[in-house]
Amino acid sequence: MASIKVKQIKVDDPQSVSSVCPFNAIDYDGAFKINAGCKMCRLCVKERPDIFEYVECQAPKIDKDSWRGIAVYVEHQEGEIHPVTLELIGKARSMAAKINHPVYAVFVGYDIKEKALELLLYGVDEVFVYDHERLKHFRIEPYTEAMESFINENKPSIVLMGGTTIGRSLAPRTAARFRTGLTADCTILDVQENTDLDQIRPAFGGNIMAHIHTPNHRPQFATVRYKIFDKPEKIAENSGKVTLCKLDCLSFDSKINVLSVRKKEKTKGIEDAEVVVVAGRGIKKESDLEMVYKLAELLEADVACTRPLIEAGWADPRKQIGLSGRTVKPKLLITCGVSGAIQFVAGMQNAETIIAINSDKSAPILKVAHFGLIGDLYEIIPGLCQKIEAVRKYGEPANVL
Amino acid sequence: MRVVVCVKQVPGTTEVDIDEETGVLKRDGVESKMNPYDLYALETALQIKERRGAELTAVSMGPPQAKAVIREAYMMGFDHGALFSDRKFAGSDVLATSYTISQGIRKLGLPDIVLCGKMTTDGDTAQVGPALAEFLGIPHIANVLSIIEINDKSIVVEMDMPGSVELAEVAFPCLLTVNKGIFQPRLPSYKLKMATKEREIPIYSLGDYEDQDESNYGLNGSPTQVLKIFPPEANANHQIWEDGGDVLIDKLHDKLRELKFI
Structure with missing residues (x-):
């Protein structure tokens, strides 16, 4: 929660002040004003501290300790797990070790129970399976509902999804439902001791990287594309378990009706x-x-x-x-x-x-x-x-x- | 039938650079343009209008100069426009942006179809569409490849999934994000430009909204915060070879052999 405060001092060349902002967000009509183009990059504060001041007001803090675990959404097609899922599990494991949190996998679909065991080999502590015929096809409302139920039951601190066509549809929808932050297509992820997720991605379409935090909301959502992180090795002994989730709280309601599915030819990409x-x-x-x-x-x-x-x-x-x-x-x-x-x-x-x-x-x-x-x-x-x-x-x- | 299309004004170039010594962004005459992916959404709406008849509205969020993209939609054949603009919207992340647009669309009245481009070229996130659908309380289908059929109460589309193409029917009201190439976007017409020159572009600000709680907008309503921006790290372990063509060819050949690629 913050804003840019403007001190109206007399300047000979207001244009030079306006040009400090790369987003044309500083207007001048006798007084400097920040317009809606502001991205809060704070370059104006750095360049002209005499005029611009960054003011932070403290919002009520959330209790970060009550959110535990790093969850990975299992991307799959008819039970065949997409390798981006394993890459995310690898990353989740290394981050979870730093903050001593469990690693969860959320597996939503139909007839997938057997496949869930596969995930344990990569060091997942608990796989939450939502298995129902009405989850056979990816339809946004029931899948969001399953994610919502998982998050309400387990309160994970972080939720990671693959930056695929499914992840990029499900992650923003679920994050919006919880009114929490989501950073798309992160290229670097790390975690602070206080469980804040360090999210780094290219920003503003230009040659710039942005380091992004979600300091006061949980869970913290991030998507990462395939082949950004390494696939983890299987672990020799796993102590994880598979939990079949109760489905009676789900309505499976959807306004979408999948009429047919045409498999894409498997071309080597x-x-x-x-x-x-x-x-x-x-x-x-x-x-x-x-x-x-x-x-x-x-x-x-x-x-x-x-x-x-x-x-x-x-x-x-x-x-x-x-x-x-x-x-x-x-x-x-x-x-x-x-x-x-x-x-x-x-x-x-x-x-x-x-x-x-x-x-x-x-x-x-x-x-x-x-x-x-x-x-x-x-x-x-x-x-x-x-x-x-x-x-x-x-x-x-x-x-x- | 009413269709609303969300468009965005983006920098005309991606060559935003950073001064490595001062860490300040350099902006050399960065001009603005319509996000190219939005042209496909606009064209999709125009196709729906031509086939079935529909009232089309283009909406955008941004500073007052973003009116330019609404004007462009008028030149393509859009009937109405609206710009959601307020100083208090500044610093919005995906969540706050989606919420701000959802409040604006509610103000205009929920249409049968909301269309968005696949992503923007300045954010590259492809997140606003799905989040907007959530705030509007309507289903969405992302990555629509083509429109197969439009009925009175629903639309049948092909959607792109990681390993398949699925044919799906979705009931109105709904939100679709369309892929590049769904239709070839038309060029703005000079005739329409002249005809719509005087047409107004209403601006809606926070005071017009149903939810006027400032904590839901702009930086206050944004859970994600940019801690810092910085130039990408150079590869510390790199060599630059500058030499005559023949020497470079030999060196490259030897290196590829050393690495066992040839």
């Missing part, structure tokens, strides 16, 4: 590739993508693209890396003419080895890459392809001689 070659705006025309595909073929890699290329219609949207596309975590990732906007970086920074080819020395991607090559990709890529082919055919030049 760029998420699963071990090597990825990424084309960016440095590629001048569509036909030039040919050389990128050639390099990918030689490296047995998948080709991915950045947002501008997808928007130009040069590749399938499923090949897009970034916050508005997919997240990848390959062993090797080579970027060709990619500048490295943060929304892109958020989708690939966990790759084991990143090689960037860029002609612009100041491109942000060079700070992310392990190896940054400053040069012309129109020279380097065909040259590299030739070299790889030549060496494969004739061996190293030294061996030939």
Whole structure:
């Protein structure tokens, strides 16, 4: 609970004061006013402490101790558990160990009891199963109702969901029901001793990271995309248990009627590739993508693209890396003419080895890459392809001689 | 039938940069535009109007200059608009934003369909639609790929799920978030621009709302708080190679061999 207080002092150049705000939220009409564009980033307070003051008023504090446990929503399709769930369980375990909380999994669906045992192998302390025929399809109202019931019964401090189409639908709806905070697509999560969740994500669409807290509300919701965290190892001995939840308090009411389900063809997505070659705006025309595909073929890699290329219609949207596309975590990732906007970086920074080819020395991607090559990709890529082919055919030049 | 579409004004570029020494955001002529994903929601509403007849309203939340996106909707063929704007809405996170819009829509009267774009380019969260549906007390379907059929009391849509595409019918009133590509958005028309030049864009502020409790809006109504913003960390363990093309090719080749990728 806070606000920006404005001291109206005389300024020679009001424009210079207004320009302190990156969101055009400081108006001047003889007096400075903060308009609705304010994001509370507090840069004005930092830049012009003589005018702007950050005022915090204390709200009634909640009792954080009465909220215990880190819960992971189990994302699945007909009982087949999505791997993002395991990644979240791994993260939940390491955070729970710090604050000595239990790790819960919430499993909602139909005919899933058997599958719940699988989760215990990854160190979940208790799996809460909501198993009913009317939960067969993901329909928002009954699923929200099940989450609501789980939270009311167990009072978890933190709820994590995968940043999938389901998680991004269920998490905001459930968080709104509890009037609590949700941070989408976190790239870093940690927990404070007082159980406050440190949530870090790219923000404002720009090259900026934001560190976000939910200091006075519980539970704290966060979504994390697939391939951001590591899949945990199975544990040798598990002492967790599966609890079948009572369903008599659920109404299963829904205004949605699922008429048919068409399984998507299982295409190997760029998420699963071990090597990825990424084309960016440095590629001048569509036909030039040919050389990128050639390099990918030689490296047995998948080709991915950045947002501008997808928007130009040069590749399938499923090949897009970034916050508005997919997240990848390959062993090797080579970027060709990619500048490295943060929304892109958020989708690939966990790759084991990143090689960037860029002609612009100041491109942000060079700070992310392990190896940054400053040069012309129109020279380097065909040259590299030739070299790889030549060496494969004739061996190293030294061996030939 | 009434359809309300939520639109947002976003920065024209994502190249917001940060000065590493001072930690201050640099803004070099950041212009604003309509969130591109919202164009698909606007077009979806226009298609519904053309097929069945509907009264269309575009709403937005933001500072007074956000009227520009409502005006753009007028130029595409929207009948009405409304802007939810108040200093007290400043600093809203997803929850407060959704609540503010829900109060505004209630003020206008709950329509049969509320449409939202999939996400915005400045927040990339895709959360406001579902949270808004919760506050309006109506069902929602996210990631709608196409509209199959519209009846008097319901709509049949295809929705994108992680491993499947599902055909679902949802009764009115409902909220849909539509994916990019559901329809090709039309361009604003010059004729409509001229015809709607004088059309008003009413502004609703907290004083117009049913719930005027300030603690539900703006920063006060936002459970999440930004502790700090900072530039992304550079990879500490990185090398920059700057050399002639041939040298770079050889070095890259050797590195790929060393890492056993070739």
